[in-house]
Amino acid sequence: MTNSTYLKRVFQSYYRERKDEIIPVSSLKKREFGFIPWDKKIMIRHMGFSDINLLREYTVNNPPRHMYSSGSLYNLPNNQEMEYKDYVGCDLIIDIDVDHFYTPCKDKHDFWYCQECNHSGKGMIEKCTKCGSLKIKKFSWFCEICLDISKKEILNLIDNFLVPDFDIQANEMQIAFSGHRGYHLKIENDKIRQLTSEDRRELVDYFTGRNINFQILGFDEHAGQIFGFLNNNKDWSRKITDKIQNMLLNNTNEEITKFLEQIGLSKNLIISFINSKDYFLNILKNNDYNLWNIEGFGITTWKRFLKGIVHEIGVEIDEPVTIDIHRLIRYPGSLHGKTGFKVQALTLEELYEFNPLNENKKHLNPIVFESYEYKQKIKISSIEIPEFYIRDKTYGPYFKDDIIDIENHIAILLLSRDVAILEE
Amino acid sequence: MSNNSSNLSQLLQQYPWLPSLKDIYRDIALKDPIQFINDIFDNEQYDPIIERISKFFSVAFENLEIFPPFKPDENNISFYLLLKIILFVLNNKRITNRIANLYSKVTYSEIKKELEGNNRRNGIFILYQICINLGLNIQYIEEETYHTTLIRDNKKELKTNFKLYFTDFLHLSSNLKDDYRKLVNNTLSKGYVYIIPKELTRLIQEYVRKKILEINQIDKDNIENMRKSLFNNQNFKSLYDNIYSLWELKKEDFEYSIQVRFEKDKNLMELFPPCVKETLILIKEGQNIPHISRLFLTFFLLALDYPVDNIIEIFSATPDFNKQIAQYQVEFAKKKEYSPHSCDTLKSLNLCMATKYKDKLCIEGYFSKKKEQEQKIKHPLFYTQLKQYKLSKGQND
Ligand code: SF4
Ligand SMILES: [Zn+2]
Numbered sequence: 001m002t003n004s005t006y007l008k009r010v011f012q013s014y015y016r017e018r019k020d021e022i023i024p025v026s027s028l029k030k031r032e033f034g035f036i037p038w039d040k041k042i043m044i045r046h047m048g049f050s051d052i053n054l055l056r057e058y059t060v061n062n063p064p065r066h067m068y069s070s071g072s073l074y075n076l077p078n079n080q081e082m083e084y085k086d087y088v089g090c091d092l093i094i095d096i097d098v099d100h101f102y103t104p105c106k107d108k109h110d111f112w113y114c115q116e117c118n119h120s121g122k123g124m125i126e127k128c129t130k131c132g133s134l135k136i137k138k139f140s141w142f143c144e145i146c147l148d149i150s151k152k153e154i155l156n157l158i159d160n161f162l163v164p165d166f167d168i169q170a171n172e173m174q175i176a177f178s179g180h181r182g183y184h185l186k187i188e189n190d191k192i193r194q195l196t197s198e199d200r201r202e203l204v205d206y207f208t209g210r211n212i213n214f215q216i217l218g219f220d221e222h223a224g225q226i227f228g229f230l231n232n233n234k235d236w237s238r239k240i241t242d243k244i245q246n247m248l249l250n251n252t253n254e255e256i257t258k259f260l261e262q263i264g265l266s267k268n269l270i271i272s273f274i275n276s277k278d279y280f281l282n283i284l285k286n287n288d289y290n291l292w293n294i295e296g297f298g299i300t301t302w303k304r305f306l307k308g309i310v311h312e313i314g315v316e317i318d319e320p321v322t323i324d325i326h327r328l329i330r331y332p333g334s335l336h337g338k339t340g341f342k343v344q345a346l347t348l349e350e351l352y353e354f355n356p357l358n359e360n361k362k363h364l365n366p367i368v369f370e371s372y373e374y375k376q377k378i379k380i381s382s383i384e385i386p387e388f389y390i391r392d393k394t395y396g397p398y399f400k401d402d403i404i405d406i407e408n409h410i411a412i413l414l415l416s417r418d419v420a421i422l423e424e
Numbered sequence: 425m426s427n428n429s430s431n432l433s434q435l436l437q438q439y440p441w442l443p444s445l446k447d448i449y450r451d452i453a454l455k456d457p458i459q460f461i462n463d464i465f466d467n468e469q470y471d472p473i474i475e476r477i478s479k480f481f482s483v484a485f486e487n488l489e490i491f492p493p494f495k496p497d498e499n500n501i502s503f504y505l506l507l508k509i510i511l512f513v514l515n516n517k518r519i520t521n522r523i524a525n526l527y528s529k530v531t532y533s534e535i536k537k538e539l540e541g542n543n544r545r546n547g548i549f550i551l552y553q554i555c556i557n558l559g560l561n562i563q564y565i566e567e568e569t570y571h572t573t574l575i576r577d578n579k580k581e582l583k584t585n586f587k588l589y590f591t592d593f594l595h596l597s598s599n600l601k602d603d604y605r606k607l608v609n610n611t612l613s614k615g616y617v618y619i620i621p622k623e624l625t626r627l628i629q630e631y632v633r634k635k636i637l638e639i640n641q642i643d644k645d646n647i648e649n650m651r652k653s654l655f656n657n658q659n660f661k662s663l664y665d666n667i668y669s670l671w672e673l674k675k676e677d678f679e680y681s682i683q684v685r686f687e688k689d690k691n692l693m694e695l696f697p698p699c700v701k702e703t704l705i706l707i708k709e710g711q712n713i714p715h716i717s718r719l720f721l722t723f724f725l726l727a728l729d730y731p732v733d734n735i736i737e738i739f740s741a742t743p744d745f746n747k748q749i750a751q752y753q754v755e756f757a758k759k760k761e762y763s764p765h766s767c768d769t770l771k772s773l774n775l776c777m778a779t780k781y782k783d784k785l786c787i788e789g790y791f792s793k794k795k796e797q798e799q800k801i802k803h804p805l806f807y808t809q810l811k812q813y814k815l816s817k818g819q820n821d
């Protein structure tokens with residue numbers, strides 16, 4: 001049996017036996033649905049369902065590999081042409097996925113090999129480090145560290161942006177673990193639904209701090225002297241001064257050095273900065289005096305420093321998802337075809353405690369096929385699978401052609417990731 | 425009339441584009457247009473309105489920013505409604521554009537006068553009423569200083585009585601994006617953007633402008649009929665004809681001056697003259713180009729408002745590219761506002777590519793309606809505008 005045939009059956013059993021997991025999203029009738037089947041690499045889009053039971057029935061009869069619904073509302077969601085769907089509005093969608101940004105653990109569990117020269121290596125790269133070819137095959141994995149970073153990002157968004165700045169209420173937020181390496185957030189609010197793509201771009205800039213203008217916020221050079229932000233404002237400059245204070249107070253010199261190295265400051269500048277820590281902290285606290293005078297720091301260095309700080313504050317969101325008003329997002333309760341994990345809907349309160357790879361509340365556990373009695377024999381087809389932990393248990397590393405007899409949910413995970421095949 | 429509604433009628437007399445006009449001045453606002461025109465044009469009492477209309481169009485066509493004084497009374501409402509009817513039947517986007525610009529500027533200056541007059545509180549109150557009438561989610565607060573900057577001894581404080589809900593802010597400022605109006609550079613707290621009265625007024629100006637532009641989007645099938653019916657009124661017809669011939673006369677002065685401007689994701693290549701195309705192609709091929717061509721291209725793109733970064737991006741394909749140097753040069757040129765060379769100069773520098781590209785526009789020139797003769801292209805920027813004009817008219821040759 002091929003992986004797909006097998007997994008399709010497994011997914012089908014889930015959709016049959018746990019119908020209630022497919023919860024109705026708001027305004028279900030007005031949403032467009034999309035499915036990726038097992039046998040073809042296409043998306044079946046432009047579907048609509050008039051009630052939740054029809055949708056559940058559909059998933060039993062056609063168990064999808066991936067399942068999505070639109071952030072948008074349409075009067076005619078199943079019309080094949082976008083322009084005739086009669087668009088009503090679109091929820092604000094935010095996707096945070098470690099796929100899109102660097103995490104230190106990737107140096108351990110992500111690897112790649114070059115299809116041109118066969119060179120291989122670890123970590124997140126764009127092109128072959130040996131021959132420069134772009135023809136590289138990437139193999140990415142995930143772990144508690146990157147999932148945790150991704151959770152911190154979504155909490156950063158909620159706690160530092162959505163609630164204080166935008167006054168978004170908890171009951172307007174639909175949060176979900178994506179079933180793989182990230183989280184989604186859907187904000188359902190009548191006014192926000194009406195925002196154009198352009199408006200959403202403005203929100204993205206706000207969340208990421210991109211296109212920020214330091215001069216407008218109060219940072220400027222005058223006659224060779226640098227005047228910095230005052231700290232009693234409520235705009236982005238406040239986030240910046242808070243972050244700097246926080247760094248000066250709570251980070252070790254090593255950590256600060258590392259940050260300054262990362263943004264490309266020279267040794268001398270770094271030493272100069274570390275030596276001025278107390279001085280700088282005092283200035284930041286003082287609201288009548290804002291001459292930022294650190295030896296060797298000219299306007300360019302300061303701007304580089306501020307940009308680095310902004311990057312630390314900003315949220316790592318997948319920007320096109322937020323800007324595009326015709327996107328589909330994973331359906332809560334459906335299964336992620338690359339892991340076999342459930343897309344887990346979460347309330348804000350649940351999110352704080354949530355741990356996707358080791359979740360103790362049964363109804364929130366995305367690993368729906370978890371079983372220690374039922375085992376499955378599979379053969380590793382990928383070159384290497386790094387060591388990984390799930391539910392406090394260590395697995396691997398595995399290498400090509402290893403045959404292992406392994407717990408059901410791990411087998412499904414490896415089969416779904418297409419790094420193993422069934423061994424009969 | 426209660427005090428409240430008399431306040432409101434006063435407000436509407438001055439700002440007749442407010443949504444409440446339809447409720448408070450039902451009789452005028454919802455009158456059948458033909459009836460409305462007959463009433464106005466067959467009664468000498470309303471001659472001042474008609475005179476004001478003529479004046480308004482000619483000021484707009486001259487591109488002047490003069491705002492002849494007017495009395496904010498019921499005639500001002502009729503003036504606004506008449507303006508709309510004329511724009512509707514003229515059905516000419518560019519005229520509507522002109523009028524929208526002028527009318528919205530008048531609005532801005534009216535509100536500004538209120539704010540700067542000796543009763544500022546009253547001005548603030550009027551601004552607030554306007555926002556409420558527009559259905560904006562606005563909060564009136566005790567005056568609050570929300571942003572302070574300090575450069576040496578120069579302390580600048582931004583204070584306001586207003587906070588605008590962020591979705592309204594985004595919506596109203598969407599056509600005006602510059603760094604100052606980007607959300608990320610504004611003060612946003614608990615869903616509301618702090619906004620100074622003057623800036624709020626600017627957003628309202630933009631609202632009014634957009635509202636007038638909408639006139640040519642509605643009820644398109646009805647234009648012919650309406651025009652015919654309205655022309656039955658000779659007085660109206662002669663006003664219409666006057667406006668129209670005035671426009672024809674003025675038209676060419678700015679006909680070709682449709683602004684060609686850099687827009688993200690829009691390829692302007694087809695509008696560029698041969699001299700510019702040639703340089704761009706050489707760069708794409710990775711060839712080194714002479715310094716003088718480099719300068720010319722920089723000045724040219726800057727004149728079209730290309731962002732510095734995009735220009736540098738273009739140069740990045742040249743073999744001797746050095747980002748720092750390029751950055752310095754482009755920024756320097758921008759600061760100095762050098763304008764691109766004229767055709768004569770380019771010809772003398774051997775950079776004119778008219779013959780090589782067999783470009784008809786460059787070789788033959790164009791027919792000037794104003795001068796009633798063929799004219800040669802004198803400047804590559806003018807080429808771009810003319811090309812844009814021709815393309816928009818579907819004259820592609
Ligand atoms: S005629 Fe002018 S615009 Fe045309 S190619 Fe020559 S220099 Fe350029
Ligand atoms: Zn290689």
Ligand SMILES: [Zn+2]
Binds near residue numbers: 144
């Ligand atoms: Zn990881």
